[in-house]
Amino acid sequence: MTTSIARDVDIVEVGPRDGFQGIDLFIPTEQKISFVERAAAAGLKRIEVGSFVSAAAIPQLADTASVLKSALSLSPVLPQVLVPSEKRGKEAMENGARMLVFVLSVSEPHNRNNVRRTPTESAAEYQRLIASVPEDVGIRLSLATAFDCPFAGRVDERETLAMIEHLLPCRPNVEICLCDTTGRADPDHVGTLFRAAVSAFGDSPTWSFHGHDTYGMGLANVHAAFRQGVRIFDASFGGLGGCPFAPGATGNVATEDVVWMFERMGIATGIDFGALIDLSCDAAAIPGAISGGRAREALSAKRSVCVA
Amino acid sequence: MTTSIARDVDIVEVGPRDGFQGIDLFIPTEQKISFVERAAAAGLKRIEVGSFVSAAAIPQLADTASVLKSALSLSPVLPQVLVPSEKRGKEAMENGARMLVFVLSVSEPHNRNNVRRTPTESAAEYQRLIASVPEDVGIRLSLATAFDCPFAGRVDERETLAMIEHLLPCRPNVEICLCDTTGRADPDHVGTLFRAAVSAFGDSPTWSFHGHDTYGMGLANVHAAFRQGVRIFDASFGGLGGCPFAPGATGNVATEDVVWMFERMGIATGIDFGALIDLSCDAAAIPGAISGGRAREALSAKRSVCVA
Numbered sequence: 001m002t003t004s005i006a007r008d009v010d011i012v013e014v015g016p017r018d019g020f021q022g023i024d025l026f027i028p029t030e031q032k033i034s035f036v037e038r039a040a041a042a043g044l045k046r047i048e049v050g051s052f053v054s055a056a057a058i059p060q061l062a063d064t065a066s067v068l069k070s071a072l073s074l075s076p077v078l079p080q081v082l083v084p085s086e087k088r089g090k091e092a093m094e095n096g097a098r099m100l101v102f103v104l105s106v107s108e109p110h111n112r113n114n115v116r117r118t119p120t121e122s123a124a125e126y127q128r129l130i131a132s133v134p135e136d137v138g139i140r141l142s143l144a145t146a147f148d149c150p151f152a153g154r155v156d157e158r159e160t161l162a163m164i165e166h167l168l169p170c171r172p173n174v175e176i177c178l179c180d181t182t183g184r185a186d187p188d189h190v191g192t193l194f195r196a197a198v199s200a201f202g203d204s205p206t207w208s209f210h211g212h213d214t215y216g217m218g219l220a221n222v223h224a225a226f227r228q229g230v231r232i233f234d235a236s237f238g239g240l241g242g243c244p245f246a247p248g249a250t251g252n253v254a255t256e257d258v259v260w261m262f263e264r265m266g267i268a269t270g271i272d273f274g275a276l277i278d279l280s281c282d283a284a285a286i287p288g289a290i291s292g293g294r295a296r297e298a299l300s301a302k303r304s305v306c307v308a
Numbered sequence: 309m310t311t312s313i314a315r316d317v318d319i320v321e322v323g324p325r326d327g328f329q330g331i332d333l334f335i336p337t338e339q340k341i342s343f344v345e346r347a348a349a350a351g352l353k354r355i356e357v358g359s360f361v362s363a364a365a366i367p368q369l370a371d372t373a374s375v376l377k378s379a380l381s382l383s384p385v386l387p388q389v390l391v392p393s394e395k396r397g398k399e400a401m402e403n404g405a406r407m408l409v410f411v412l413s414v415s416e417p418h419n420r421n422n423v424r425r426t427p428t429e430s431a432a433e434y435q436r437l438i439a440s441v442p443e444d445v446g447i448r449l450s451l452a453t454a455f456d457c458p459f460a461g462r463v464d465e466r467e468t469l470a471m472i473e474h475l476l477p478c479r480p481n482v483e484i485c486l487c488d489t490t491g492r493a494d495p496d497h498v499g500t501l502f503r504a505a506v507s508a509f510g511d512s513p514t515w516s517f518h519g520h521d522t523y524g525m526g527l528a529n530v531h532a533a534f535r536q537g538v539r540i541f542d543a544s545f546g547g548l549g550g551c552p553f554a555p556g557a558t559g560n561v562a563t564e565d566v567v568w569m570f571e572r573m574g575i576a577t578g579i580d581f582g583a584l585i586d587l588s589c590d591a592a593a594i595p596g597a598i599s600g601g602r603a604r605e606a607l608s609a610k611r612s613v614c615v616a
Contacts, residue, residue: 183606186572187531216521216565216602217572220528223495257524264494264525292602294524298491 007270009262010046010232011255012208013039015283016067017048017082018252019240021060023288029063033070035283039237040077042275044255047071048101048234051082052092065095072096080140084115086128099138101177102126104167106160107149110181114144123167130170139174141167142210146178147185147193157193161200168201175206177234180221183214187224194228208232211253213239213292218253219261226267233258237276238284239292254293256280315578317570318354318540319563320516321347323591324375325356325390326560327548329368331596337371341378343591347545348385350583352563355379356409356542359390360400373403380404388448392423394436407446409485410434412475414468415457418489422452431475438478447482449475450518454486455493455501465501469508476509483514485542488529491522495532502536516540519561521547521600526561527569534575541566545584546592547600562601564588 016036020027032049039047049071050064064081071079080099083089089100104122105111111119126141133139145152146160164176178193190209198207209225211218211234222233235258241251256276259269281300284291324344328335340357347355357379358372372389379387388407391397397408412430413419419427434449441447453460454468472484486501498517506515517533519526519542530541543566549559564584567577589608592599 184572186569187528188573213524213602214606215568216524216527216562217569219524220495220531220569223528223532254524260523261494261525261528264492265496294521294600298522
């Protein structure tokens, strides 16, 4: 399949989790599985397929176990799932998960709003999770509001670095994802924080970036992180994933925009762009989806003109 | 008015020219004047108000002389107009223009398509124009397809640099605007070409950047140019200005996105953001306008929620 294609950056498709979770109307399980399969066929080798969370809290992702089960057959694709606790981590592993994502918000008001805990309490939960996860199961620690908080504004760089310093020892080879949750980080800010983090903690953790395109800075921020050596980027097909704190705002940086930019830069993504555009158009067309991104619209319009 | 506000970058509002020219339905002159006045009131101190071109070729801009006349009363705002020839340059100056923009496409097929001349013929026309323009009238040389051509693809950096070398001597203190006409330049490309240009020709010409957001790289490219020392950026309110070679594609990078990014970076633009958002919403609502950008939608939605 796609492993033979060399790639300089890894793009993590988070549409099936971050994109789908904001859509009210339940997407049938077989349709979710089809999106994951098509993403895999387009060359996306890491896909966030869902969350092990309360079905009451996020009904859209109640079928994560089924989607994960299907995705596990798509080797060499690595499906990853979000887990909010040690207990949910165990549940995910019982369902075959080999890559767990634990989200912790650096900002106290945002973490309280998300999981009704202080960041310190969530940090303790993370440590409990780590203690129960074997070394051969991958862990990503996603630091939400690493740059900016919808309630508290700009987050002091020292808070984010202190959280990393606190949590790195229990799993030194973790992947740390710095998340621009609000889309309000600017490229200088993204560059500065990654430079500080890599300088302080080196390359023992793997670094990744999760950005939103709410204000148009999505690709500028991806580029700024890339310039600091980051090689793993979250993105969502069709730009799916609205921010609940800015209704009408667009969501995650679009996978097709990220792929387009890197390919223009001569940076291989290993992704079949035509297949990705088709997939993104279908994702954007899901009833209730809030879509974003630019490349899809520009290139699908162009293609239809070329055909006509 | 607005001169007292310190600014670190100058944003040139090109909506009334590059944005309006693509709209079929004629925008009444008084409405154009109102947009220019509101842009001035929002703190935009340089505004491209139109073109002195054949009214048959671009009927939308047939009233440029009237819009210019009104804009000239908005001191300290500097209105600029596009002129394609020595003859049109004289006409513009007779109508009071103090800042002329001459567009020349580095790529031969694009220049032929635009003005039915080779780049060499256009270069000779530019030299004739310069010979007839007094030193106290400002000149911008806009190099279209400085990065990429819709017909020929990526433009060799040496072609763009050779054109600058050829044309700089006749007016060393010119402003040179490198234009990403197709929106396909990537941020590394923008950074590399500006670095090469500044390295070869220094700061005697003033440098500016004109970008499109067709594929989502608008702000990434503005940021890349900024990092190379560029401090003058074209932008269009509401992101107006579709590309005729990619129907459905969006146009110029949106003024509100550029202002938002710089202000987030702590770079003063001297612009009243609230007034700009209102103006951009009205520009995007012009019948027939193809709008773009992100900040407008995100912030106007947020504002309406805050009010409710």
